[in-house]
Amino acid sequence: MRPTRLVIAAAALALATAACGGSTGGGGGASAPGATGFTPPKIEALKSLGASEGQVNLVAWAGYAEDGSNDPKVDWVHPFERASGCKVNTKVAGTSDEMVTLMKTGEYDAVSASGDASLRLIASGTVAPVTTDLVPSYKDVFAGLKLKPWNSVGGVAYGIPHGRGANLLMWRTDKVTPAPDSWSVVFDPASPYKGKLTAYDSPIYIADAALYLMATKPGLGIKDPYALDDKQFQAAVDLLKRQRQNVGEYWSDYTKAVQAFKSGDTVAGTTWQVIANLAEADKAPVKAILPKEGSTGWSDTWMVAAKAQHPNCAYKWLDWIISPKANAQVAEWFGEAPSNSKACAETADKGFCDTYHATDEDYFSKVHYWTTPIAQCLDGRTGVKCKDYSEWTRAWTEIKG
Amino acid sequence: MSVPLPGTPVAPASPPGRMDRPPGPRRRLAAALHRHAGVRLSLLLAAPLAWLGVAYLGSLAALFVTAFWSTDSFTGDLVRTFTWANFHDVLTIEVYRTVALRSLGVAVAVTLIDAVIAFPMAFAMAKLASPRTQRWLVIAVLTPLWASYLVKAYAWRVMLSSDGLLGWGYGLWATIATLSYLWLPYMILPIYAGLERLPDSLLEAAGDLGARGWRAFRTVVWPLTFPAIVAGSVFTFSLSLGDYIAVKIVGGRSQLIGNVVYDNIGAANNLPFAAAVATIPVVIMLVYLAAVRRTGALESL
Structure with a gap:
């Protein structure tokens, strides 16, 4: 890695991404934390594709790299292997932290990181920037997913958006009346549904409370539910x-x-679309909506390891997993909105993209995707320290008592 | 096996025809080992001691050392500099005291419930049942151990659900009930073994001397089986103290020490703090074992 090449590559990337960045607009409204937060280690992105290395090692969420072993009809790994000549070795990780740990071993080439892992991978120099020009399908990715705080730093893309979903408010239509349109049904201290409410068991759920306060207590001045100062x-x-x-x-x-x-x-609480679908399929009288305050959600990103031994195959996988057909398959299998705008034409259930609001940018503009809270405030404030994720975790233990 | 066990007689002398030949290497080794009891013993104990030292005490030591480190809160990398901060937080922040006391309470409750249920069961198995029934009862007690922990815990979840068989709802009591069920065999079996060794003649003698049921139990059965009950309690107590899955499934909104450890590793990637929290059950168990040792239960196991 000669420094001159590195500088040129970085400059070229910055230019290219700045050009792309202009057209994205909209979205959550948060600026990239890299601009004000941390400076990631300088790592060179792949500049051009070479020959296949014959295999690729992935770290993925369950259901993201299906090879037909769970359901013979659900297989987008073997077609990839035939098309690219890269044998896929998948390691399924159960949590974002497991993903971070696995990637740090240096034995893997690519990872499907959620927003609460991606920034940590970038900051620790575990993953490299991604040259999006080498991923042809990237141009069809929804604008609302490109160059976001959880998949880019300072306008440099560090990954390829995979898919997204929102944490919804679900309730039993026979037990909760009138039908709620606000998170107040789960946050009201005098709730008539005492003992029957549910909440997501993770420190990241603190953001749901912050989101509710954003709407109900404007005096607190919360701009981003993942950037919270002491008060x-x-x-x-x-x-x-x-x-x-x-x-x-x-x-x-x-x-x-x-x-x-x-x-x-449980009669009311936070949920995922796939849970709502399963409960409805079992004839439970439930309904799930995106409340008026908006909601938290997730947006996963495929990233390439800085020390990838099979970078060419990794790039081929990145392009494959967001190609319309494969992206539609994985979205339907997992139950989330695809990231490729052309995937909606490829789903088996023609109403799928409507159910998951894949094309509904207005819907997703109300969704604040999970991202790792760090000491530097993600909303761009300076001169004030925000609570980082380890403090969120401690607080979560205290909340549960 | 070429290594003679201590105390076993020397192998019988070789048949006469072979006496002239010099002894083979196997025999020379056996003879040397026979002469040097210390070498023999250390060879025998090397493997188990290595296991105990490296895999068991080693991991405990690693746990304890890690507890004095910290992590970089953002990148998640370990920072290997000495700090008391983790222990300071564990001891001063109220929530950890609450969780530790709650876990202790659950472990004590599960142990008491299991002891109360297990004793009559074990007594019936050892003293009242015919040999044939006895065998079937032992199998019946062991059968639940063949089913997966998770299956049993989820079965309790379904039973405790408000439209389920019991319908008690979830929470700490549900957790205690589920854990009591899960660990019951570990209490029944030691007590059963202890009662088996109790000669029937002692009970008859107590009866002949005029002791009624309760008095015979209090003065004869209880003192003689107490070590067995303590042995069972070590299982139920320690298994309950470290459990974090049952409480996730049926515990409603409550959490135990295991959950705090799990959350700090699984969610926060804060291994040092998790290690500091994990020393709480280790200390509780050491205190418990020291107390058990004073009762003399460990000697008579």
């Missing part, structure tokens, strides 16, 4: 401590959530 953070934690009195149980296992809504042990 804002304390307000969110207090809100969650009061909420705990009314919570029946916290969920992190989605089958548990489906069962609790079916049996009526």
